[in-house]
Amino acid sequence: MRRSYAIWGAALVLYLVFLGWHENWRGPLTKAEIATFKTELETRGNLPADQSANLIAFLREDDGEEFFMVNIVGFPDGEVVHPDTGEKVDAQALLDSYYLPFAGKILARAGYPAFTALVQGGYIEAWGAAANPGWHAAGVMRYRSRRDLLASVNDPAFNDIHIYKRVALAATFAIPAKSIGGMLLSPRVWVALLIFAFAALVHITNLTVRKTNDR
Known part of the structure; x- marks a missing residue:
């Protein structure tokens, strides 16, 4: 019985640790x-x-809550000139030189890509909008809070590499948004389900071993 309590207690602690990282506890x-x-x-x-x-x-x-930055990007035709070396490089590769360090930094602040996609065609429906400049990809980045956005904007590590993003992209826009629903599960749900499933598996395994030993 004690081992069962330990298993579920550890699962609860693990989920609380996750929430401690994932949620904004400092308010607006x-x-x-x-x-x-x-x-x-x-x-x-x-x-x-x-x-x-x-x-x-x-x-x-x-409001102290999480938000999502909606990004759409368009790459230039052909290669671009690397701002440091002067060599011609692939625009996507140059963007990765900015994005990978950026993604690592915001992950430490519970920020992560919630959705990424490649554009598959031109505008199917549009009015009151500028002409399509040639969008190639879309992404939605989750931020734990607006304070974390500030931390990213003020991070000196990006001072020297933000130019990679500017050179790599022919067009882009980013607009903040708040989720009001949808079918995609929040990590609050699926992480809880994963931890519960793992704890249940360990619990069942423990009971099976005990019954086998008691025979």
Whole structure:
């Protein structure tokens, strides 16, 4: 019996550890945090005024919950010139030089790709939108919180490699969104199911071994 308690207790602890990493426990951004970032953003001046205003407005509306960054990208025709070596390289490979370090950093903050896809054709339905510049891929990146987005924006590790993204992409846009439903399971659910299934398997195995030994 004690071993059964230990198995399910360990499963519960493991899931709580996962939630400790996956969820935002610090609440929404404070006014002081936003003001500090706004000053830094204005000092750097690396975003157009309208995009800076959109970003600050997004931060001010922080609800402390997760959000998803919807990205659509288009690659240039042919190879691009590597900004460091001057050699011609594949645009996707150059983008990976930016994306892989970026993905590793945000994974540490419970950010991860929720959905990725390759574009399979032109606009099937569209109005009030600019002409298709030649989109190639779409992705949805999960962020634990808007504070984690700030941490990524302010991370000095990306200062020297963000140019790879700018050179590799002919067109892109990113817009934040909040999930309101769908059929895709959240990791909160499927991680719980995996842990439960593993604990149940260990529990059943333990009972089977005990019964065998008692014969």
